[in-house]
Amino acid sequence: xxxxxxxxxxxALTGLAMPxxxxxxxxxxxxxxxxxxxASTATAxxxxxxxxxxxxxxxxxxxxxxxxxxxxxxGKYFTDHMLSMxxxxxxxxxxxxxxxxxxxxxxxxxxxxxxxxECFEGMKAYKDSTGGVRLFRPNKNMERLNxxxxxxxxxxxxxxxxxxxxxxxxxxxxxxxxxxxxxxxxLRPTMIGTQKTLGVGPPGSALLFVIASPVGPYYxxxxxxxxxxxxxxxxxxxxxxxxxKKLGANYAPCILPQLEAASRGFQQNLWLFGEEEYVTEVGTxxxxxxxxxxxxxxxxxxxxxxxxxxxxxxxxxxxxxLARERLAPEGWNISERKIRMSDxxxxxxxxxxxxxxxxxxxxIVSPVRNISYKGKMVACGLKKEEEAGEIALQMKxxxxxxxxxxxKNPWSVVI
Amino acid sequence: xxxxxxxxxxxALTGLAMPxxxxxxxxxxxxxxxxxxxASTATAxxxxxxxxxxxxxxxxxxxxxxxxxxxxxxGKYFTDHMLSMxxxxxxxxxxxxxxxxxxxxxxxxxxxxxxxxECFEGMKAYKDSTGGVRLFRPNKNMERLNxxxxxxxxxxxxxxxxxxxxxxxxxxxxxxxxxxxxxxxxLRPTMIGTQKTLGVGPPGSALLFVIASPVGPYYxxxxxxxxxxxxxxxxxxxxxxxxxKKLGANYAPCILPQLEAASRGFQQNLWLFGEEEYVTEVGTxxxxxxxxxxxxxxxxxxxxxxxxxxxxxxxxxxxxxLARERLAPEGWNISERKIRMSDxxxxxxxxxxxxxxxxxxxxIVSPVRNISYKGKMVACGLKKEEEAGEIALQMKxxxxxxxxxxxKNPWSVVI
Numbered sequence: 001x002x003x004x005x006x007x008x009x010x011x012a013l014t015g016l017a018m019p020x021x022x023x024x025x026x027x028x029x030x031x032x033x034x035x036x037x038x039a040s041t042a043t044a045x046x047x048x049x050x051x052x053x054x055x056x057x058x059x060x061x062x063x064x065x066x067x068x069x070x071x072x073x074x075g076k077y078f079t080d081h082m083l084s085m086x087x088x089x090x091x092x093x094x095x096x097x098x099x100x101x102x103x104x105x106x107x108x109x110x111x112x113x114x115x116x117x118e119c120f121e122g123m124k125a126y127k128d129s130t131g132g133v134r135l136f137r138p139n140k141n142m143e144r145l146n147x148x149x150x151x152x153x154x155x156x157x158x159x160x161x162x163x164x165x166x167x168x169x170x171x172x173x174x175x176x177x178x179x180x181x182x183x184x185x186x187l188r189p190t191m192i193g194t195q196k197t198l199g200v201g202p203p204g205s206a207l208l209f210v211i212a213s214p215v216g217p218y219y220x221x222x223x224x225x226x227x228x229x230x231x232x233x234x235x236x237x238x239x240x241x242x243x244x245k246k247l248g249a250n251y252a253p254c255i256l257p258q259l260e261a262a263s264r265g266f267q268q269n270l271w272l273f274g275e276e277e278y279v280t281e282v283g284t285x286x287x288x289x290x291x292x293x294x295x296x297x298x299x300x301x302x303x304x305x306x307x308x309x310x311x312x313x314x315x316x317x318x319x320x321x322l323a324r325e326r327l328a329p330e331g332w333n334i335s336e337r338k339i340r341m342s343d344x345x346x347x348x349x350x351x352x353x354x355x356x357x358x359x360x361x362x363x364i365v366s367p368v369r370n371i372s373y374k375g376k377m378v379a380c381g382l383k384k385e386e387e388a389g390e391i392a393l394q395m396k397x398x399x400x401x402x403x404x405x406x407x408k409n410p411w412s413v414v415i
Numbered sequence: 416x417x418x419x420x421x422x423x424x425x426x427a428l429t430g431l432a433m434p435x436x437x438x439x440x441x442x443x444x445x446x447x448x449x450x451x452x453x454a455s456t457a458t459a460x461x462x463x464x465x466x467x468x469x470x471x472x473x474x475x476x477x478x479x480x481x482x483x484x485x486x487x488x489x490g491k492y493f494t495d496h497m498l499s500m501x502x503x504x505x506x507x508x509x510x511x512x513x514x515x516x517x518x519x520x521x522x523x524x525x526x527x528x529x530x531x532x533e534c535f536e537g538m539k540a541y542k543d544s545t546g547g548v549r550l551f552r553p554n555k556n557m558e559r560l561n562x563x564x565x566x567x568x569x570x571x572x573x574x575x576x577x578x579x580x581x582x583x584x585x586x587x588x589x590x591x592x593x594x595x596x597x598x599x600x601x602l603r604p605t606m607i608g609t610q611k612t613l614g615v616g617p618p619g620s621a622l623l624f625v626i627a628s629p630v631g632p633y634y635x636x637x638x639x640x641x642x643x644x645x646x647x648x649x650x651x652x653x654x655x656x657x658x659x660k661k662l663g664a665n666y667a668p669c670i671l672p673q674l675e676a677a678s679r680g681f682q683q684n685l686w687l688f689g690e691e692e693y694v695t696e697v698g699t700x701x702x703x704x705x706x707x708x709x710x711x712x713x714x715x716x717x718x719x720x721x722x723x724x725x726x727x728x729x730x731x732x733x734x735x736x737l738a739r740e741r742l743a744p745e746g747w748n749i750s751e752r753k754i755r756m757s758d759x760x761x762x763x764x765x766x767x768x769x770x771x772x773x774x775x776x777x778x779i780v781s782p783v784r785n786i787s788y789k790g791k792m793v794a795c796g797l798k799k800e801e802e803a804g805e806i807a808l809q810m811k812x813x814x815x816x817x818x819x820x821x822x823k824n825p826w827s828v829v830i
Contacts, residue, residue, distance in 0.1 A: 075524065075613025082523060103520045104528075108497060108626050109490065113519075113607055116531040116663030152667040153674065188613060192528055193667075198490025198603060198628065200699055202670050211523050213613065233655065240650035242668045248531030249664035252567040252608075253657045255617050259568065284615055 047092030050085060050157050052164035054095035057081075057172065061100075069178045072216040074362065075186065079173035083165055083210035086194075087155045090204075096165045098172060101211065107196040111203050117193025118248040119148035122361045123314075124184040124215075125170045125415070127177045128405035133170055135413045136403045138163045140314040141189070147312075148245040149191050153202035162189070166210055167415035173212055181404060182217030186361075218363035223388035223396075225369035226358075228270040228282060229261035230341055236271045237280070237309040244308050258283055268358070270341075270371055273309055277341045280304050285358030285366060286316035289344060290381070290391050292352040298333050299354065301391065305336040315359040315399070318411070322398050327391070341373055348378045355389025356380040364399050365392045462507030465500060465572050467579035469510035472496075472587065476515075484593045487631040489777065490601065494588035498580055498625035501609075502570045505619075511580045513587060516626065522611040526618050532608025533663040534563035537776045538729075539599040539630075540585045540830070542592045543820035548585055550828045551818045553578045555729040556604070562727075563660040564606050568617035577604070581625055582830035588627055596819060597632030601776075633778035638803035638811075640784035641773075643685040643697060644676035645756055651686045651695070652724040659723050673698055683773070685756075685786060688724060692756045695719050700773030700781060701731035704759060705796070705806050707767040713748050714769065716806065720751040730774040730814070733826070737813050742806070756788055763793045770804025771795040779814050780807045 060080045067077050082101045086094040111117050121141040126134045142159025150156055170177075170185060177185045189210045193203030234257045236250070237243020243250060254269075261269040268283035281287055281304065289302045301323050304310050323334045347353040358366035367388040371378040381389060388396075401407040405414075475495045482492050497516045501509040526532050536556040541549045557574025565571055585592075585600060592600045604625045608618030649672045651665070652658020658665060669684075676684040683698035696702055696719065704717045716738050719725050738749045762768040773781035782803040786793040796804060803811075816822040820829075 073612070073614075076611075078524065101523070104523055105518045105520050107518055108516070108605070108624055109493065109603075109628075112528060113533055113605055114535055114603070114663055115666035116533060117667045118528055118531060120529055151671060153670040186613070188524075188529070190523070190528055196491075197488070198601075199488075200666055200670070200673075202674060209523055213524075235653050235655035238650055238653040238656065240648065241653065241656075247664075247667065248529055249662075249667060251530035251615055252532045252662065252664060255568040255615070256566060258615075259617060 050093040050096060050161040050165075052096065052161040052168075055098065055165050055168060056095060057098040057168070058100065059172075066176045066178075067214065069180065069183060069216060072178075072183075072214055074215050075188070075213050077213060079176040079185070079212045079214070081169060081173055082212070083169045083208075085157075085165075085208040087206045087208065088204065093155070093157065098165075098169055104207070104209075106194065109196045109198055110193070111195045111197070112192040114198060115193070115200060116247070116249045117152055117154060117203050117206075118190065119145065119152060119154065119246055120188060120190040120248070121145045121246060123187045123189070124361060124403070125174075125177060125187060125212075126184045126403050126405070127174075127179040128414075130405075131179070132405065132414050133174050133177065134403065134405055135163070135167070135170075135415055137314055137318065137411045138166070138413060140317065144246055144312060144314070145189060145191070148247055151242055151245045152247060152249075154191050154193060154206050157208060162208075163413075169210060169212060170415060176212070176214045178214060178216070181400070182220070184215055184403075186213045186215045187211075188213070218366070223367055223392070225367040225382055225387045226267040227265065227369055228268050228371045229264060229266035230272055230277075230371055230373040231257045231261070231269040232272050232277060233257075235273065238273070239308055241308070244306065244310060244312055246311065250311075254283070264372070266372060272341050276338075278304065278338045279341050279344060281310045282358045284362070285360035286310060286313040287356065287358055288319060288391075289339060289356050290354040290389065291344075291347045292354065293333070294347070294350070294352065299331060300333040300335055301327060302335045302337060302339050303359075305338060307338075313359060315361055315364060318399055319359050319365070319395050322395065326398070341371075344371070345373055345376070345378045348380065353379070353381045355382065355391055357389065357392040357395075359395075365396050367392045465508040465511060465576040465580075467511065467576040467583075470513065470580050470583060471510060472513040472583070473515065474587075481591045481593075481629065484595065484598060484629075484631060487593075487598075487629055489630050490603070490628050492628060494591040494600070494627045494629070496584060496588055497627075498584045498623075500572075500580075500623040502621040502623065503619065508570070508572065513580075513584055519622070519624075521609065524611045524613055525608070526610045526612070527607040529613060530608070530615060531662070531664045532567055532569060532618050532621075533605065534560065534567060534569065534661055535603060535605040535663070536560045536661060538602045538604070539776060539818070540592060540602060540627075541599045541818050541820070542589075542594040543829075545820075546594070547820065547829050548589050548592065549818065549820055550578070550582070550585075550830060552729055552733070552826045553581070553828060555732065559661055559727060559729070560604060560606070563662055566657055566660050567608075567662060567664075569606050569608060569621050572623060577623075578828075584625060584627060585830060591627070591629045593629060593631070596815070597635070599630055599818075601628045601630045602626075603628070633781070638782055638807070640782040640797055640802045641682040642680065642784055643683050643786045644679060644681035645687055645692075645786055645788040646672045646676070646684040647687050647692060648672075650688065652688075654723050656723070659721065659725060659727055661726065665726075669698070679787070681787060687756050691753075693719070693753045694756055694759060696725045697773045699777070700775035701725060701728040702771065702773055703734060703806075704754060704771050705769040705804065706759075706762045707769065708748070709762070709765070709767065714746060715748040715750055716742060717750045717752060717754050718774075720753060722753075728775060730776055730779060733814055734774050734780070734810050737810065738806075741813070756786075759786070760788055760791070760793045763795065768794070768796045770797065770806055772804065772807040772810075774810075780811050782807045
């Protein structure tokens, strides 16, 4: 078993982030992992970490014209430059480089092609009314990137240093950020394993790159409520799995159920979990449900708890934080708890379902009109002429106000 | 929701293999998927399929010297050439090409880097005693490749045509196949999504490539029994998930538990499932357990059933088939059934556990000495001086005999 001896050796060499104490397959265990990851990451610090002061910039000699704003398509057009950072198990993080946007040249045996050593983040840069450029809670993305990379034996990175060099990329290419409200520069930090062997083990080298794509508003002409299909025949994530990490591995398997829903006219599918059919998340968003309590009549804003089966969305966290700060004083109960799809259907039938919306970086919030469940349509509280409920609308305004710097808030970081 | 309308359109365009009737999240459902995939794949046939007769060959101008056999490391050195086949949603499969082994040049937005659109196969070519070159059950690899690709919205391919062009690659590079027993040419067909956008949807283009790596015997000096650690804190696969497909997505998340086991001196980890702690599979192998029945004393060879949570191993199927043909007449009961780890431990304590071995393409069979389970070591029936049990040894000899053409068998295909 040569290859596994190699694993053990490389582990010692690199001080790869790893759990030390792992006992039971449950939420507690999953949290233990995360703590252990953070703790043991420190041991990797004997290798050089990412150093923003070492950044080199090679400018393109063939600058592009930014696309016309009205022609933007999500993630299809990119700016002139990209960030590129190499890591090796022997030398740690090499000096970060900004280079012209260019193809990656990789050996066909590179482990990213075979074993899905890949994780990513989605974040945006916004132009404010004074022409300044802002990031939204970049520390949350950095934290999550490290949780993701550590879970698949890729290196972790100093989030502050990475944010600095991302800032340099954004500043260099800021002419690509349209300055109208709703427009932004979508940033895609991506880490891939680059070892060139087919042995299944922790990659001895990795590449972290960041590309940037100007994007328009998700709903250019105002909200448009979507219909969801509840999926009970396939499972996205499970306890003890990796569904809470932003790994490539969590995405490709989700396409077929999405297509299946689309073939019946639904914009997204809603993942249920277990015999109880707990509501977990929607396609690429977290889900929020506003309803009146059956017994007390109190208004409750509910989203699934971070039990290891849902993505730890930055927008999800922002919605929860703002709701606790601004809705709770108005009598709302803000809950991270499991809720069965049958309870949502019951609330709808009894007129207690107020509104339902998805939350994610792309749309901020995405109102839901109906959910198809067991052959019936569960109406989600919108009137026929409405495209969004009150909470969704408020959340979009609050969050956008912070993102574009209209409201002073530490979440918005000027670069 | 522009991107989802695109999904629906593209679906209609490409006739992507997709389930039509999906009802309940269980084994039956998983089988329904597979049938539906196969059935609907036919609709894709309006686009050009892979055509082996269109193969073009560009030979290297800088041929390499094959490595010395004793220096071979699994999947580290490759032959002079590779197979490359492009697919697009509009034109189907393009003409296959054999080209010099070379890097892939891909846009950093390519979907394989972000959403794990990737699946692969592992198969081997063997030199027989007359110098002929043989593949082992290539049809099984082709079937599985199509199940894997269809599950992640990548195209399917005509397996017979693909086997033909793989044969041409193997013949062209046959001087790299060492002709000693135990040596072979490991073949790695790999399919990746190559669409250059960040929108999460079915790839509009894909690349299927095949690389070849000369490999030596897994146990150069005879069997060496391994120790396993039973993993109960992390879960590899789930009913309704994709654990039965050979997707990159199933591999990266398994490294950390493997490293964890390695850090305590175990060569692999054994994945348990559920509260019942059913034995599923080992690292990158299926698992077989030979034991005497508690009540009847009858000898039973047990492996986990194909319930969607374990990989459909070609070696697993070969072991089962040979066992039914050659061991059942000797009084063995051959079972594909769930078995709890606690039952294995009990059989060990009561002296009924005869032997345990992994089964996979790399080692054929891999005998197990001990399994660490709940802090105790479960002895797996080997005497101190033994490195393999009787069944493992027989299976290796039977299968190797067929692979190298000593025994005439339709499983071995001369190319």
